[in-house]
Amino acid sequence: xxxxxxxxxxxxxLTLGYTILYLSLIVLIPLAAVFWKTCTLSWxxxxxxxxxxxxxxxxxxxxxxALLAAALNAVFGLIVAWVLVRYxxxxxxxxxxxxxxxxxxPTAVAGITLATLYAPDGWIGQCFAPLGIKISxxxxxxxxxxxxxxxxxxVRTVQPILEDFDPxxxxxxxxxxxxxxxxxxxxxxxxxxxxLLTGFALAFARALGEYxxxxxxxxxxxxxxxxxxxxxMTKLEQFDYAGATALAVVMLVFSxxxxxxINVLQxxxxxxxxxxxx
Amino acid sequence: xxxxxxxxxxxxxPAHPRSTTESPFVRGLLIGVALLFLGLFLFxxxxxxxxxxxxxxxxxxxxxxxxxxxxxxxxxxxxxAGISVPLNCVFGVAAAWAIAKFDFRGKNLLLTLIDLPFSxxxxxxxxxxxxxxxxxxxxxxxxxADKPWFPWLANWLNDHxxxxxxxxxGIVLATIFVTFPFVARELIPLMQAQGRTEEEAARVxxxxxxxxxxxxxxxxxxxxxxxxxxxxxARAMGEFGAVSVVSGHxxxxxxxxxxxxxxxxxxxxxxxxFAMASVLAFLALVTLALKLWxxxxxxxxxxxxx
Numbered sequence: 001x002x003x004x005x006x007x008x009x010x011x012x013x014l015t016l017g018y019t020i021l022y023l024s025l026i027v028l029i030p031l032a033a034v035f036w037k038t039c040t041l042s043w044x045x046x047x048x049x050x051x052x053x054x055x056x057x058x059x060x061x062x063x064x065x066a067l068l069a070a071a072l073n074a075v076f077g078l079i080v081a082w083v084l085v086r087y088x089x090x091x092x093x094x095x096x097x098x099x100x101x102x103x104x105x106p107t108a109v110a111g112i113t114l115a116t117l118y119a120p121d122g123w124i125g126q127c128f129a130p131l132g133i134k135i136s137x138x139x140x141x142x143x144x145x146x147x148x149x150x151x152x153x154x155v156r157t158v159q160p161i162l163e164d165f166d167p168x169x170x171x172x173x174x175x176x177x178x179x180x181x182x183x184x185x186x187x188x189x190x191x192x193x194x195x196l197l198t199g200f201a202l203a204f205a206r207a208l209g210e211y212x213x214x215x216x217x218x219x220x221x222x223x224x225x226x227x228x229x230x231x232x233m234t235k236l237e238q239f240d241y242a243g244a245t246a247l248a249v250v251m252l253v254f255s256x257x258x259x260x261x262i263n264v265l266q267x268x269x270x271x272x273x274x275x276x277x278x
Numbered sequence: 279x280x281x282x283x284x285x286x287x288x289x290x291x292p293a294h295p296r297s298t299t300e301s302p303f304v305r306g307l308l309i310g311v312a313l314l315f316l317g318l319f320l321f322x323x324x325x326x327x328x329x330x331x332x333x334x335x336x337x338x339x340x341x342x343x344x345x346x347x348x349x350x351x352x353x354x355x356x357x358x359a360g361i362s363v364p365l366n367c368v369f370g371v372a373a374a375w376a377i378a379k380f381d382f383r384g385k386n387l388l389l390t391l392i393d394l395p396f397s398x399x400x401x402x403x404x405x406x407x408x409x410x411x412x413x414x415x416x417x418x419x420x421x422x423a424d425k426p427w428f429p430w431l432a433n434w435l436n437d438h439x440x441x442x443x444x445x446x447x448g449i450v451l452a453t454i455f456v457t458f459p460f461v462a463r464e465l466i467p468l469m470q471a472q473g474r475t476e477e478e479a480a481r482v483x484x485x486x487x488x489x490x491x492x493x494x495x496x497x498x499x500x501x502x503x504x505x506x507x508x509x510x511x512a513r514a515m516g517e518f519g520a521v522s523v524v525s526g527h528x529x530x531x532x533x534x535x536x537x538x539x540x541x542x543x544x545x546x547x548x549x550x551x552f553a554m555a556s557v558l559a560f561l562a563l564v565t566l567a568l569k570l571w572x573x574x575x576x577x578x579x580x581x582x583x584x
Contacts, residue, residue: 008478010487015376019388022369026454027394033409034402076315083312087305095313097570101320103509104562104569106516107400108536109555112543113323116330116552123322148319167298174297183297209399211519212536216543229401229519236405236523245409248402259397263390 034252037245049246054222055231059250061139062228066207069146074200077154078192084155085162099156102149107212114145115217139225141217149210150203157199161192161269194269201265205258209251324559331556334549342542342553350530351538351554354446358521358534359514362454366510370461371503375495378469379477389466395458403455404523411442411451444526449534452520457510464506465499472498501579505572512565516558 038046049055083089084096102110118125118135125135135141165188173183211229218225226234228251235244300308332339342348373392377385395403435442442448476498480490496503518536525532533541535558542551 008481009379009474009490010481011375011491012380012382015372016380016382019369019373019376022372023388023391026451026458027391030406030410030455031394031398033406037409076312079308080312080316083309087309089309095316097566098320098324099316100566100569101324101562104512104516104565105324106518106536106555106558106562108518108539109327109516109558109562110323112539112548112551112555113327113330116548117323117326123326124318144319148323151319170298178297180297180300205397209397209402211399211401211522216540229399232399232401232405233523236408241409241412244405248399248405251399251402255397255399259390259393 031252034245034248037242038249041242041246045242046246049243050250054226055228055247057223058226058228058231061142061226062208065139065142065146065227066204066210069143069150069207070200070204072143072147073150073154073203074196077151077199077203078158078196081155081158081162085159100152102151107149107210108216110148111145111213111216114148114213115141118144118217136217137219137225139218142214142225142227145213145217146207146210149213150207153203153206154196154199157195157202157269158192161195165191194265198262198265198269201258201262205255205262208254208258327552327556327559330549330552333552338549339553339556342550343557347530347533348538348554351533351535352557354449354532355515355534355536357446358450358453359511361450362457362514363507363511365454366457367461367503367507369458370465370506371499373462374465374469374499375491377466378472379474392462392466393459395455400456400517400519401523403520404452407448407451407455407524408443411448443524444528445532448524449521449532452524453514453517456517456520457514460510460513461503461506464502464509468499468502469495501572501576505569508565508568508572512562515561 041049080099084092084099115136116122118128118141120126120129120134120136122136128135133140135144169187170183173187178186209229210227211233214227215230218227218230220226220230222231222234228247232244232247232251235241235247373388376382377388434440440447442451476494477490480494481487485493515534516536517534518540521534522537522540525534525537527533527537527541529541535554539551539554539558542548542554
């Protein structure tokens with residue numbers, strides 16, 4: 001254990017004080033305004049806003065599309081991470097670097113680009129149009145946008161664990177008679193699962209709040225293709241601040257619950273990692 | 279035993295050579311699936327931004343970018359990033375110093391709170407500032423405010439016609455909020471890993487607090503700091519949702535580059551929208567390149583240290 005007080009180094013009060021002051025001014029006090037504003041509604045009004053048919057449809061789309069996008073990313077992200085760690089192929093370094101693109105590319109740019117690409121006359125959309133599948137301006141479009149923005153999370157959480165994975169464990173399983181599929185399911189996947197779950201939760205949390213890319217690719221029709229952040233935006237534009245805030249509270253409560261879950265998952269991942277290394 | 283045996287070249291190959299690796303067919307299939315997925319979701323969108331931007335030729339492209347409205351959007355984006363990045367940088371260093379160099383209660387709570395802006399929807403990030411500074415907000419800045427909490431402040435702001443929401447200060451505040459954790463979350467683990475022995479040695483040898491920071495700590499964290507600044511800057515320049523809520527979309531006054539992209543797109547000026555978007559896409563590529571460069575540099579430093 002470290003000493004409870006460290007007085008050799010200066011600046012503890014200054015830096016901690018500044019940290020707390022800045023955090024309060026920028027994050028905590030404005031965030032408290034949300035809960036304060038909700039108090040101007042009675043319970044009945046609050047309940048009515050957050051359970052209106054339009055809000056319920058928006059939750060369904062937001063949660064459904066975010067879950068599906070995170071699941072898609074879990075499957076394909078795992079394959080991408082696997083390929084990047086285990087195989088050699090032409091252009092691998094470039095591919096590895098570009099995986100982070102959704103973190104760096106502004107969401108508005110992603111939105112207009114995906115909307116154009118997946119439109120019926122777009123590069124990708126025209127391959128699906130003859131099959132009668134419309135992507136842009138439908139719920140499928142929302143899924144595409146959310147998959148794009150969540151893509152790096154799984155790859156970047158699984159990749160380091162896969163890199164540290166000791167090949168001797170696989171060799172041991174092979175010598176005991178396991179085939180490749182059994183080794184993957186029973187040896188590799190369980191080791192990866194905390195990281196996979198963390199990545200899944202991160203991608204899901206990000207997708208749940210996403211606004212910029214979705215507004216362009218979705219047709220934003222209430223009850224059909226309207227996500228929760230967009231419903232909040234619509235209420236704001238109608239100066240219905242109390243209604244917007246009520247929905248914001250619902251989303252914030254989910255965000256905080258997810259944040260807690262992610263922290264627990266990360267702690268679990270780290271523990272797995274350390275036992276794997278020791 | 280198998281592992282030891284397989285390392286000896288003269289020994290026969292292990293009993294199940296295919297159990298520790300995939301067949302060439304499966305390898306090819308997996309690489310194909312990964313590249314197809316990335317192609318549909320990453321590479322084609324990236325290429326298409328630039329193709330669409332130049333769809334009407336280089337002349338149209340340059341005209342879009344030299345439009346006065348585009349210029350004012352670029353200027354405002356630079357202002358917002360120019361204020362928010364240094365502020366969050368100072369905060370990041372201060373928070374990392376307090377958290378990494380000292381022990382105190384509630385450290386984990388503080389860490390969680392610092393990460394909070396990452397888990398909040400951009401729309402809500404903008405909304406909270408509207409609730410504080412907006413027409414019916416906490417500070418009640420306008421004449422028609424319900425009950426201003428600080429009447430003197432409201433009066434002063436009204437007298438000086440100083441607007442926060444639907445004006446530049448609101449955009450700067452929203453940008454600060456969404457980029458809040460970037461530098462701190464880069465520096466905290468780095469400084470925690472470095473410990474405090476070097477700083478303690480400097481202090482014992484007679485260096486002042488500032489000397490210790492400038493000559494010992496800063497050289498140790500400079501790459502991590504730069505890394506955080508680059509990510510912070512990319513988000514600051516590209517933020518759309520939060521800024522959209524507080525901007526009020528006044529052309530030539532409260533439009534940033536992403537908001538200008540939206541306006542051009544909504545006017546069906548697709549080529550113009552992609553021309554503006556290509557500026558941001560180029561910035562994203564520069565960010566990725568710098569990020570890669572710093573990661574290489576760091577790996578080289580680590581290799582040298584070991």
